[in-house]
Amino acid sequence: MTKLVQFGVIARNFSSSSAMQAAIKNVTVIGGGLMGSGIAQVSAQAGQNVILVDLSPEVLAKSQKSIGANLGRVAKKMYKDKPQDGEKFVSESMARIKTSTDPAEAAKSADLVVEAIVENMSVKHKLFSQLDGVAPNHTIFASNTSSLSINEICSVVKRKDRFGGLHFFNPVPVMRLLEVVRGAETSDATYKSMMEWGKAVGKTCITCKDTPGFVVNRLLVPYICEAIRLYERGDASARDIDTAMKLGAGYPMGPLELADYVGLDTNKFILDGWHKKYPNQPLFNPIPLLDKLVAEGKLGVKAGEGFYKYDKK
Ligand SMILES: CCCCCCCCCCCCCC(=O)CC(=O)SCCNC(=O)CCNC(=O)[C@H](O)C(C)(C)COP(=O)(O)OP(=O)(O)OC[C@H]1O[C@@H](n2cnc3c(N)ncnc32)[C@H](O)[C@@H]1OP(=O)(O)O
Numbered sequence: 001m002t003k004l005v006q007f008g009v010i011a012r013n014f015s016s017s018s019a020m021q022a023a024i025k026n027v028t029v030i031g032g033g034l035m036g037s038g039i040a041q042v043s044a045q046a047g048q049n050v051i052l053v054d055l056s057p058e059v060l061a062k063s064q065k066s067i068g069a070n071l072g073r074v075a076k077k078m079y080k081d082k083p084q085d086g087e088k089f090v091s092e093s094m095a096r097i098k099t100s101t102d103p104a105e106a107a108k109s110a111d112l113v114v115e116a117i118v119e120n121m122s123v124k125h126k127l128f129s130q131l132d133g134v135a136p137n138h139t140i141f142a143s144n145t146s147s148l149s150i151n152e153i154c155s156v157v158k159r160k161d162r163f164g165g166l167h168f169f170n171p172v173p174v175m176r177l178l179e180v181v182r183g184a185e186t187s188d189a190t191y192k193s194m195m196e197w198g199k200a201v202g203k204t205c206i207t208c209k210d211t212p213g214f215v216v217n218r219l220l221v222p223y224i225c226e227a228i229r230l231y232e233r234g235d236a237s238a239r240d241i242d243t244a245m246k247l248g249a250g251y252p253m254g255p256l257e258l259a260d261y262v263g264l265d266t267n268k269f270i271l272d273g274w275h276k277k278y279p280n281q282p283l284f285n286p287i288p289l290l291d292k293l294v295a296e297g298k299l300g301v302k303a304g305e306g307f308y309k310y311d312k313k
């Protein structure tokens with residue numbers, strides 16, 4: 001069942017693409033990590049011209065490798081009986097992705113910039129104020145932030161009407177949802193373009209106001225926090241907590257597996273930010289065990305260890 005659904009999602013990512021008809025054809029994705037590489041992949045699969053940007057050439061090399069492998073997984077299912085067509089699909093999609101270590105240069109040819117860099121307001125501000133000065137007038141800016149306010153992120157740019165949130169889910173090629181977030185000044189035209197683009201890259205779009213965590217993370221963060229606290233208190237083992245939520249609630253991953261998958265550093269950025277903003281909300285109080293794991297560099301799957309141990313890729 002799961003497999004069929006996932007195959008369907010991937011097929012839709014490609015076949016419904018119609019990116020050729022969409023107004024947005026040139027996308028610059030800034031941040032080549034977990035999320036940026038997935039956003040670049042689904043955009044290229046849908047026929048968009050993509051520039052993937054990261055400050056680190058090593059990250060870009062790693063991203064290209066993982067995008068190639070993930071496109072291969074997609075092609076294997078889509079072109080099960082036509083391996084040559086599958087190879088063509090992979091090579092044509094890969095050819096649409098250029099890489100760069102210069103965000104300003106890469107923004108100059110963009111219809112849409114999707115930012116997926118570290119979850120830190122001042123770093124995002126620095127990036128967007130730089131880009132606002134160089135990107136063409138028509139370029140729409142979007143942030144993939146998990147937890148920060150879109151209004152606050154866009155406070156540094158002049159084009160507030162051409163700014164919004166495009167919140168993807170991890171792993172991007174598989175997860176079907178895109179949260180499209182309207183800031184206080186997002187224009188109707190920008191909102192419409194973002195919705196159309198989301199559909200063109202194969203996602204089901206929902207709309208949310210600029211509220212903390214939008215829909216999914218407003219529900220997911222307290223859930224994961226409570227799971228960590230349960231484990232920290234010694235009420236149940238990590239494995240049993242995860243098994244309970246998979247078998248008892250039907251979730252594909254348990255909460256601690258999911259926290260490792262998302263990255264414990266990202267989790268901590270979110271929790272610390274919300275605690276600072278809402279100091280009287282006990283759900284967002286710091287979790288000593290999370291702070292300890294992050295301080296030890298145990299950031300989850302990407303670091304080889306978090307709540308669990310993993311083979312390093
Ligand atoms: C810790 C502190 C707490 C404080 C605060 C906590 C905050 C936390 C909130 C979140 C923070 C930020 C996150 C965010 O903003 C929003 C999110 O993204 S939340 C995460 C949402 N994602 C999920 O919930 C994932 C749930 N898991 C799954 O759906 C599956 O487990 C998964 C698809 C990941 C893997 O499936 P599984 O069957 O286990 O493994 P397989 O490897 O066999 O994959 C299945 C299937 O899918 C294909 N596939 C997998 N990955 C990719 C890929 N990247 N590209 C292409 N294809 C992929 C794979 O090939 C398999 O296909 P088959 O045909 O079945 O072989």
Ligand SMILES: NC(=O)C1=CN([C@@H]2O[C@H](COP(=O)(O)OP(=O)(O)OC[C@H]3O[C@@H](n4cnc5c(N)ncnc54)[C@H](O)[C@@H]3O)[C@@H](O)[C@H]2O)C=CC1
Binds near residue numbers: 146
């Ligand atoms: N990890 C997850 O499951 C999800 C994360 N997000 C959000 O997406 C964003 C990115 O998260 P991840 O991909 O997980 O992080 P990541 O740590 O995997 O990747 C971030 C990348 O941005 C690069 N970077 C940092 N500053 C930069 C700059 N100024 N210019 C260019 N590149 C820069 C870093 O080198 C790094 O490779 C965050 O805002 C996060 O909250 C959203 C949905 C899910």
